[in-house]
Structure formats: C-alpha cells, structure tokens
Amino acid sequence: MALSEAVLDKVRNLTIQPGVYLWKNDRGQIIYVGKAVNLRNRVRSYVRHDAKRAPKVTAMMSHAADVETIVVANEMEALILENTLIKKHRPRYNIMLRDDKTYPYIKVTVQEDYPRVFMTRRVHRDGARYFGPFADAGAVHRVLKLIQRAFRIRSCRTMQADRPCLQYHLHHCDAPCVHYITKGEYGKLVEQAVDILEGRDTGVVRRLQEQMEAAAEEMEFEKAAMYRDQITAVKVIQEQQNITTVGGGDMDVLGFAGDAGQTCVQIYTIRQGRLMGRETFSLENSADETAAALTSAVLDQYYVDGVFVPKEIIVSAVEDKEDYERRLTLQKGQNVALVIPQRGLKKKLLTMAEDNARVLLEQRRLQWQHDTDKTSGAVEALARVLDLPRLPERMECFDISHTQGIETVASMVVFEHGRPAKQEYRRFKLKTVQGKPDDFKSMAEIMGRRYGERDWPAPDLIVIDGGKGQLHAALPIIREAGCEAPVISLAKRIEEVFVEGRSDSIILSHHTPELQLLQAIRDEAHRFAITYHRSLRGKRNLVSILDHIEGIGPKRRKALWGAFKNLDAMKAATVEELAAVPGMTRQAAENVYYFFRLGTDEKRKVVENKADLQNV
Template sequence: MMINEVLQEKLKLLPTKSGVYLMKNKQKQIIYVGKAINLKNRVRQYFQSSRNHSAKTIAMVSHIEDFETIVTDNELEALILECNLIKKHHPKYNIMLRDDKTYPYLKITLNEKYPRIVTTRRLIKDGSRYFGPYTSSTAMKETLNLLRKLFPLRTCKHLADRPCLEYHIKRCLAPCANYIDEDTYKEMVDGVCLFLEGKSEVVEQNLAKKMQMAAQNLDFEKAARLRDQLLAVRKIMEKQKILLDDGDIDAIGIARANYGICIEIFFIRNGKMLGRNQFLLNDEDDDEKNLITAFLKQYYNDAVDIPKEILIPEEIAEIELLQEWLWTEKKKKTKILLPKRGVKKDILTMAKENAEKYLLEQEQKLKDMKARSLGAVYDLQKYLSLPKPPMRMECFDISHIQGSETVASMVVFQDGKPDKNSYRRFKINSTEGKPDDFMSMREVTT
C-alpha cells in the first residue's frame, strides 16, 4: 500500500516501549485505539503486507492519514489508558457495544444522614453505593418498586418539617419527623444493600429475628409489618435459581446470527442466579476471542460489582493482564476462567443458549417492524395500483370553529414510519368566516 511521507517519517521514529497508539483519518478524527508491548513492532504491522489482515483492518488502514503514540511504563498502564481512550473517543474501528449508551444504576446515598435509593446514569465518587448496570430499565424499576415496598426508605430529596403523604400510605417511616431513630433506619439501609448483593438469606434471618423480638415485646403492629416483609423476601428467594453451592460469578455467553452478535452475562451471587444482561456488539467480522476481550475491557471498566470469578467460553491472550487490571482499578482479586466440564461449563452453555434466543427474538422484532412499516407501504402500492411505493406520505386534515380560526395539520410518514420532525400546522386565510374544507385543502396543498 502507498504510505504518505508523514506516516513514513513517523514509522521510522516509533519507540520500542509499551504504550497506546491512536490512528487518525483525513479529518484528524481518531478511528482506532490500540495498545502494544512494543509500539514500533505493533504499529508497523498495519502498514506491511495486507495478506494476513482481515477485511476490517484493510478498510481501516486505507483511511489512516496520521497516527499518534503515547508511551507508558508497562503494558498494564497501556491497557488502562486504552480503555479510557476508547470510552472517550468511541473510535469507528474498535469493537464497541452497540448503542453505546450509559446504562442505569441503583444508587444508595450513603453520604446522607437518612440514605435514599434512587436511579442514576452517572457514577460519582461521593460516598454512595452503586448497583448495576441494568440494561433493562423495566427490570430496574421493578427492583426499585419492590425494594421500596420491603424497605420504606425516604424518597424526598430534602428532609421536610413534617410527614408527607408517603408516610400516611406507609411507604416511608418519616425520619424527617424523627418517627424512626438513625440506628433502625441504618438497619433498613443495610438490608437493601444485602438484598442487592444477593445475600437474601441474611436479610431473611434478620427480619425473622426482629419479628420475633417485636412479638415478644407485644409490638404486634411492627411484628405484622416485618412478617409481610419476610414473606415477600421468601417469595423472591423461591424465584432465584440455585446454580452453585456458593460463589460470586459472572458467566459470559456469546452467539452470532444474521441480526448480529450478542453477549449474554449471567450474574450469580452466593450461588444463586440474580439476573442477566444482554449486549449487542457492532463488529461482525472479528473472531470470538477479540470480541470477548473487548467486552471484558468495556464492561468491567464501568462495572461497580466485580465478582470473584468470570467465566468465559474462549481462551483469550490477555487473561493475566486483565486480572491484574481488575486488581489495580477495582481492587478485586478476580479469576478469569475457561471451565471445560462440570456445573460451571453448564452455566456457560446456558448463557450461550440464552444469547442465541435473544438474537432470534431481536431478529423477529426487526422483521415485524419491517412488516408494519415497509411491508405496509408495499401493500398500499398493491391495493391502490400505484406505479411505485409511496415511501413518503403527507396527510392533511382541516379544522375550524364554525368557519373561523381555520387551521390545517400535516402528518408525514417516511418509509412507513412517522416522521414527527416533519409534522406541520398551517393557518388558513382563504376561507376565513365561511367553512369550506375543499378550498382550505387546496390552499394548504398548493
């Protein structure tokens, strides 16, 4: 391939140290971020014979007009910098989670006198505890509603002088009016944290003990409230599938289909299945090892709940480096394992099957959407004997008040879908004082 003079000079001056390289196009946009133990060897490989390059790499190299390198002391620092730069710049040719958006978290505001449980999309080091991320906001809201029923923590942003409606409908214990002491309130907050950590047995034991003590003290109203909480916790525990005797594990399954690539992650805490998330990847040409490596970097760079073990379906090259990175960044001694047999292998298989199922569902949803949009357009062409399908439709309606204040509205459909940015409303002048829908329609359409 032809290399411009700037690139040729820069390739000669490349250092042999570890670091990060940033590939740029004509517009000086960063299109790829990578790391290397030896920058000189790694970067020069891109501009050598393309015989061993993938189609994606060949396409990327054809757009490179310049590059930049950042030297680090070791490969671990290079990995940390690479993760941060990918997150910041979203390069076109890096493997990315599709629709790379910020996912919601549940936040316990431990920095407040009487903590609340709220939702957020921003992780801030303010002393709060975060649980998540949740890819399904519906699942997160269900969890939040359940927690607020089990543990009536305050929901108001500022403590009021007197109890509000939440207290009267038994959704809050009114710490603002000192109806509950700090220690009792703190016990509820601890219960929320234990529940979200998957330690529902501890929550059950604590509730049972408090219920018995309240009954012995003849505080039957409190005992009844604790009994209801206890029954709700037990009902949830019955739904949680027990997969292992013990252990905090994330299991990762990967599947490909016509629709794309899906990674499914199972969350197992204390041996029980707490939940799962699905992520779609934007790169269908890469092999599974690269996809898994990229996913681990992106997902755990933001994750707040890091397990003791991460199960992966394919052997990857950077296992030790990623384990060291998790310890350095998250202070968690996590093992990344590739189980060959036993229960953990079965869990991986189940994660893969669920990833395949999710892709099929997404593919079917896409087909249904096309049938309702483009399919409907082609049906309309057929039934109305039109020479070509009506890809753009402008639909008008006239409205007036007994002949005065006449207006027309226009809604637009593009490719069978509403194009709300093109909706318009018109003031009609030609028929003021006398109702005439035909003349009004003539004015608005001409």
Template sequence: MPTDFSDRLRATPAKPGVYIMRGRSGAVLYVGKAAKLRNRLRSYFAKKAKHPFKIREMVKRVAEFEYIVAESEQEALLLECNLIKQNKPPYNARLKDDKSYPFIKVDLTEDFPQVYITRTVKRDGSRYFGPFASASSVRRTLALLKKLFPYRSCTKTITGNDPRPCLDYYISRCVGPCIGAVDKEQYREVIEQVFLFLDGKADRILKSLESRMMEASESLEFERAATLRDQIQAIEKVHEGQKVLHLSSETLDLIALASDGDEAWMEVFFVRQGKLVGRDHFIMTSTKDDTTGEILSAFVKQFYEVNPYVPPRILVQDELVDTEAIETWLSEKRRSRVRIYMPQRGEKRRLMRMVAENASEGMEQRRVQAAAEEGALGQAMEELQEALNLPTLPRRMECYDISNTQGSNPVGSMVVFDEGKPKSSDYRKFQIKGVDGVDDYSMMREMLTRRFRRLADPKSQVAEVDDGDRSEGKGEAWQQAPDLVLIDGGKGHLGAALQVFLELGITSIPLASLAKENEELFVPQTPEPIVLPRTSPALFLVQRLRDEAHRFAITYHRQRRSKKSTTSALDHVPGIGPKRRQMLIRQFGSVQGVREATLEDVAAVPGMTLTLASKVKEWL
C-alpha cells in the same frame, strides 16, 4: 508498507503501551495495547505476516501510527479502554452504544438518598449498580425495588417539616422522611436493604426483617409488624424465583457469546451467593474475523471498565488473549484477587453451556427480528415512493420541526432516517436567530435556508454558532442530499419550505408535509391531501419520522428555556458565581426549589453564608 515506517519501527521502544493507527484523514482506525510496542507494531507491517482479513484491510488504510508508553501493561489496558470508548475505531470490537448504558445510582452524599437511573458514572460518593442493557431493564428493576423497599421516590428537599406526606406513605411505599416519620439513620437502613438486594444478599435482609418483625410483635406494635411481614413475603416471593445453583455460596459472572457477521451477542449471567440473580445481554460491533477469545477480551475490558462492581470469579466461554493482564487490572480495581477462567467440568461447565445456548438463541432472535424489520421497512419505503410518486426509494429522509413558547427560545430540529431507521449521528438542532415573535413559517424558512444553502452551493460560508447549536456542523450529513424532505405541519409549512427550495434553485429533492390533525400528507402543486390507510406501513414510517423530529425539537427547546430561566434568576445575584449557583441548583433541584427553601436551608449549602442567603432570597 510506507517507506518511512521502517525507521520509526526501529525507534519504537520495547515497552508496554498503547498504539493508535490512523488513516489518511487522521481518523483513528484501530487502538491496541501491547506488552512490547516495538514487537507488536512490527508484526502488523511485516511483509510475510498472515493476518485475518479485517486486519489486512486495516493495515492497507494505515497512513500514520502513534503510540503512548505506559508504566505497566495494566495501565496500557485501561488507556486502551478509554481510547476505544472515545474514538470508536471501526476495526476495534466494541460495545454497541457503550456511552449510553444506564446504571442505578444512589447518591450517598444526600441525607435521604434517592434511587434513580443515570447514564453517567462519577467518583462522587455515590453507589452505582449496572450497567444494564437498556433503560427499560433498569425501570423494571426500579419498579421491583420500590415494591420491596419503602425509600422515597420524590425529588423534593427533605426538611421533615412537611404538613402531610404523599400517597406512598399511606400505602407503605415510603417511610415518610418528609414529615419526620424517620430520621437519617432509620432511612439509611432502608437504603442498606436496597444495596443488599442488588448485591444478591437477600438472605441477610430477610434475617434482619424477621428479627425486627418479632421485636415489633413483642412490643405490641402490630401494625408495624404486619408491614414488615408483608415486606418479608414480597422479598421471599422474588427470592424463591431466583434459580438455586449447586455452587455453594459462590459469587461470579459467566460470559458467553454468539457471533454473526460483524456483531456478537454477549450473554452475561450474574450469580450471587450461589443463586442466579440476573442475566443481561450486550451487543459488540466490528467483530468480523475476530476469534472468540479476542471478542471476549474486548468485552471483559470494556464491560468491567464501566462496571463499579467486579466479582471475585469471572467464568468465560473461551480463554482470553490477555488473561493475566486483565486479571491483574481487575484485582487492583476490586482490591482483592480476581480469577478469570474457562470451566472444564461439573456444575460450572454445565452452567456455561446454558449461557452459551442463551447467547445463540439471542443472536438467532436478533437475526430473525432484523430480517423482519428490514422487510417491513422495505415495504414501507416502497409504499411511500408510490404514494408520493417519488423518483427513487426514500432511503434517506430528513424531517424538520419548529418548537417555541409564544415565540420565545425558538429552535428547530432536523432528524434523519436512513433505510427506515434513525441515524442520530446526522441529527442537527438549530437556534432560530432572525425571527421575532410567533412566526413558525419564517422560522422554518430560516432553518431550511441554513441547511440547504450549503448543499446548493458547497462554497457558501455560514456564520459560526455557539451554545449547543449543531446546525453548522461539518461532515457528510451536510453533503448528502435526501431522497425526501418531510415537514412537520400543513400546507402553510409546506409553502414556506417550497419558497426556500425555489430561492436556492433546488428542484431535484422531493418535498412533503405531514399534518398532525388528520395525518394527511401534502405535496407541492397538489391541492388535495394524500391520505394513507391507517394501517399502512408507509404511514407508520412517516409518523415515526415526524414524531422523532418533534421529540428532538421540544427537548432542545426545553433545554434552552431551562437554561435561560436559570440564568435570568440567579446569574445576577451579587456574590453568587457559577460554583455557588451550581451548588444551589444541585441542592434544591431548580430555581423554584431555591425560592421555596427556608433562609436557613439556603445558608446551609456549602459555600453559602447567611448574608449571601439573604441576598438570594431577596433577589428571588
């Protein structure tokens, strides 16, 4: 233990709070919370302490620690969640890619709300449902909702004065607010049905729809009654597929896990009104040596910290390490009591065993799939090494692509595959600055020079950049030499890259290009292309790498182009500052939307006046 820690530990208060362990570089190694900071920190550095292997290794690396005193253990718990999410400490069990989990969002500040996917939860008056494990699971849910409930799927500004509706209206997939077929209150009834369905309260929807169907039938509105009948039948079909449990009308979540090495598969079953309405799974990382209770505690804190909804009961596979503090925190969030416990008998115990079995099965499938992918990727890299006559296996591959529109807003991308898999933390994007007009070869030369100049000469200084360009970022991404550099393009692009390598004196990094038209590989000093079999794993690998570079480049190009378009159109309108500009874009979706809106609609935007609206319309 460092000698200076003893005095600091004695001075540490015996109060609730969060502690942060840092390594020699200052990087955060571990974040934890404690009811009494002094006692918890002393336990780490006690000479005869018996810690799990992971904690012993962490303590060896600690060069500094700090703490934040909190008013309560619940406040410390919330702060701990935020710090783990922000810093991703390597010794904390945490949700894999927790920032990217998607939600369903309904913006209730709109007169005619849309239902869509988002990855950001804000306190903005919207309702959120989730998190979901993947975007595909959200899309499946949204597709189901659209079949059941006729809310709008368009993004247009609703005035009620459109001359004709879209196809959705004619096939009863939208109630037609765009043509004034319904008012705000009637449309809100549809959205309330969506809420009830997502909350697992389909029975209430069915009762309401059946009542409305009878009213329509009695009023001789047979077409409307038939539409409601079809909607009832569709909801009943889904409702019947939800497993009925012997849990009365209880609402609860059940959580179990299966761990394997440094990962844990978290299985969650959602029971609403006594019915199993859904299930999902999540992956926790850095779980090696952690007990089941510790992993469950970490998951429950991180999962419900981002989840807008907390059920009154949470059933877990094992006792949490800090149940009381988590219950208090979640009760405050729910605004009514939340209980967390391990079921001991009966239907809940049986259901928990089923959740645990699903977790074990999921973990086993993940293990088998990982082994299969590893074998296939290994074969692909070996084939590529042989085809290109590479000196080593291409474990780290970098691919470069250029994107522009007739020479405007030119950008470049660098993507990295490590062991055959994307390593997004090493991706870089480039603003092309020294090339005018349409000249892809010069753009490629500029990008590669900026990337490899520092690798060829670590002491070289490259000018700082701004506006999202991460090409000059620091870190190990710049220090690692790739085993293969792949260029998206043909012989000309390869020649431009080779010129940069020769100028920088780089001779040890293999270079190749992939031409899209015939999927041919070119390498320097070989006039004929290398054609891999269409079913070759090596070809699939380089295609994935090339396609990822293209996706990354074109996404950045569109962002730059969109930003420039917005800036050029609205930035110079007299009296329109950043806030008003943001409100206009938020209300109408784009500059084109502002252009198409009526003068009255623009004037009705918060912060706008009729005079300012006139200036905007004149300017556009």
C-alpha cells in the same frame, strides 16, 4: 484512502514503548482506539498489505488518514487509558455494548450518612454502590419499589426538611430527614437492602420474622404488620431474581454467540452458588472478531468503576488476562480471577450461557428479518405512491423548534433503508431568525446550510415537516445548492403530502406502511428538534436562576454551566463539588447548594430581596 507519506514516516518512527493509538479520518474524528505493548510494531501491522487482514480492519483503514499515539508507563496503564478513550469517543470501529450509556443501574449512596436508593444511567467514582447494568428498566423500577417497601430507604435528593414527606406516610421511608430513625438503625436497613441486591442470603427474612413475632407478642400489631409487609416484599425480590441453585460461589459467566456480523453476549450472575439472573446485550462492530476480543470489550464496558465485581468471571477466551485480573482486583479490593474452564460445573455453565446466547441471537435475527421485510416494503410502497425516480433508500427530514422565536433550532434526521441512521443526524442553531418566529425563513436557512455542504451524502428523498408554504420556501434553496433529490412536505392536520410540481396534495391511506414510514421520520425529526431546543432553553433558564444567587456573577455562572451542563446535575452536586469548580469559593458554593434546597416560597423571597437591593 491511502495514507500520506508523512503519516507512513510517522508510523515507521514510532516508539517501542507501551501505549494507546488513535486512528483518525480526514476530518480528524477518532475512528478506532487500541492499546499496544509495542506501539511501533502494533501500528505498523495496520499499514502492511496482508491478504489475511480482517475485513473490518480493511474497511477501517480505507477511512484512516492519520494516527496519534499516547505513551504510558506499562501495559496496565495502556489498558485503563484505552477503556477511558473508547467510552469518551465511542469510535466507529471499536466493539461497543449497544447503547451501553443508557442501561439503568440501581445506585445506593453508601458514602452518605443516610444513604438513598434510586435508578441512574450514569456511573461515577463517587463512593456509591452500583448494581447492574440491567437490560430492562421496568425490572429496575419494580425492584426499587419493593426495596422501599421492605427497607424504607429514602430516594429524595435532600435532607433539608422540617416535616416528613408523603413517602413517610405511605410507609416507604422512615424520615431520617427529621430524625424519626437513628443513624445506626437506618444503616442496618441499608446493609440489609445491599445484601438483597447482591443476592446474599444473610438471614434477612429470618430476622424480620423474629421481629414480627416479637412485635405481635408485645401487642404492637401495627409494627408487626409492617414487618409482615417487609417479609413479603423481600420474598418477591428474591423470586424476581429467579434464584436457582447451581453451586460455585460468586461468579459471572460470559457466553457469546455470533452470526452474520451480529454478536450477542449473555451474562449469568451467580451469587453464593445461586443463579440470580441474566442480562443480554448486543455488540456493535463485532464482525470477524475473536472471542478474546469480544471478552475484552465486555470487561472494559460492563465492569465499570462502582459496579460489583465477583471473585470469578468465567470466559471462553481472553486477551491480556493478567492485566485484566490486576485491574479488576484493584477495583474490587480482593483477588479476581478470569477462568477459562475445560471441564466440570464451570464449563457446563459457560456452555449453557453460550447456548442461550445462540437462541436469543436467532430470535433477534428472525425479528430483524421481519422488520427488514416490513421496512423494505414501506420504502418500495412510498416510491410507488409518490412516483419517485428511485427507491428512497436515504431519506432526510427536517423540523424546526422554538418558543416565540427564542432559541430557534432545526433538526435533520436520516432514515436509511427505512430505519433511523442516528449517526447521520444533525442539529442546527439558526442564526437569521432569533427573537421572532418565522418558520419559512428558518426553513430557507437550514436548507442552505445543509445542501451547501458538498461532503455529505446526497439524499434520495427530502421530507419537510409542514405544508405547501414550507415546501415552497425550501425548494429554491435546495435547487440553488445543486441538490436534485425529490422534495415533499407532510402536513399534520390530515397528513397531506405536498409534492414538488403538483398543485393538489396526496392523501395517503391510514395504516398503510408508506404513511407510517413518513410519520415515523416526521415524528423523529420533531423529537430530535424539540430535545435540542429544550436543552438550550434549559441553559437559558439556568442562567436566569443563577442570577439570583448571592456571589454568582457572569464568570462563575459560566464556569458552573461548563462544569455541570444542566440544572439537574447542579442541583445534585455537593458543596465540595460546587467549590471545586474553577473560580468558586466555599461561600459561593454553599450559597448555590442551599438555594436549590429552599422551598418555592423561600426562593421567591430571595429573588425579590435581590431585586429590591438592585433597585436601591
């Protein structure tokens, strides 16, 4: 796409100040975010015709239609703003840690009087300590289980209780909610847990050993057994961290490997000179990128606020080294150095991380090739069995979800070359059938809305979740919209396939790749639809719940929904966070906060009392 003369004129007249630039496509979507010391020079470099320009830049500029700039005071502010905008918009052409928003962390709420420990997939600037991200959620659950067994730290949301819960009786918590342990004693347990999570050997096992022996001498055998179990749990945690002495203090080592457009980064975690573990991540949109650009992407997305930052980060190359060191130093509160080693121990560690990244990349490449061969075979088999005019390289599948006609929604999922293309997924809130279930009418509406859109790519095969009736409801609308793609429906009962123009159904053999492909896209459409339906139903239920809280009317209810999005987020909010919502008072915030901490019977009384008052 050629840039208009107006956009080119805008580029020629940009400021020479530092800032951030955002390239947008013709729909106004942000496709790339970058930072610049000199905005004019940097942005102009994109519009010059340069034979040496990277293929990714050429591809990006073929979709670019406009550019927006944000001026900041200095390079440091540009770096921070760029990182924020990339996380917010996840542009198509920026390097991204794959699915980085879903990686789990261990969170310790050290800002609370009685901290709790649990797994989270979100990192906030809330004063808590975060450990991770981890590539394996199973490992996180195992560590959490051992932490609770060893240090008996609470994991519950609220301290409002009149008796200890089951976790206390299982010896997984010391019940600070009912003051079975002092704040000072509990704080020491939390400090020990944090030390273990940081990989620090602060004599935790030795102290527990001494406490166990002292308890045994005092004939307190139950307490001695408790210390014994704690020692066992701590040792298991340390063993799971795969501790190997390598020397060098606290550092992380970033090793990259790339091939055929795929990039893998291996991050070694070294604490007090011991290799505690390693995490492996894939990088999207990383083809033809330099090692320095890859390092910048990881520094931006891995070391988020609240995550532990070591004193040294070992890398092979880095852009804007001083700016990153200042940002990380500010985050840690101590000096942080980015080191590019030339020889010695750190160079050996970097080489080891890079070698391991190459091995893992090759393993993933072989797995990817195996999966590709498998999915390609399924696509070809499906075309053959259904006698399609061409390979169904783009398949679209639709499903409808509702509860007795309430909050009726539809999903469209797309498979390209036999694989989910999640960036192409769409969801629809249906307009013509609210309040009464009518799957045929719903399907007709969704077909009209989808295939009335001329800008979307045409499918090679359309799959409807349902039987012959759903197929007949969809076909006229699809054809009226000018779409000539083959249409089939897949009925769940015996996995019958109904095809346009055939009176009888096709029964595909079980466990064949073509049936598995159809089942996969059908099940994915169902998952996507029901997830959207549940989110809307949750919003409706949230509105219903808030109706029963004193001081919460329509305006405050709407403001709360806009601030917290879902019920879990609102339940977890503090009084201060609730009071900060526009239109909320301190009293209204306390009413919401304490309502969510009532027992079921107490909530029922509140609801009944309000109903009685309204009926007076």
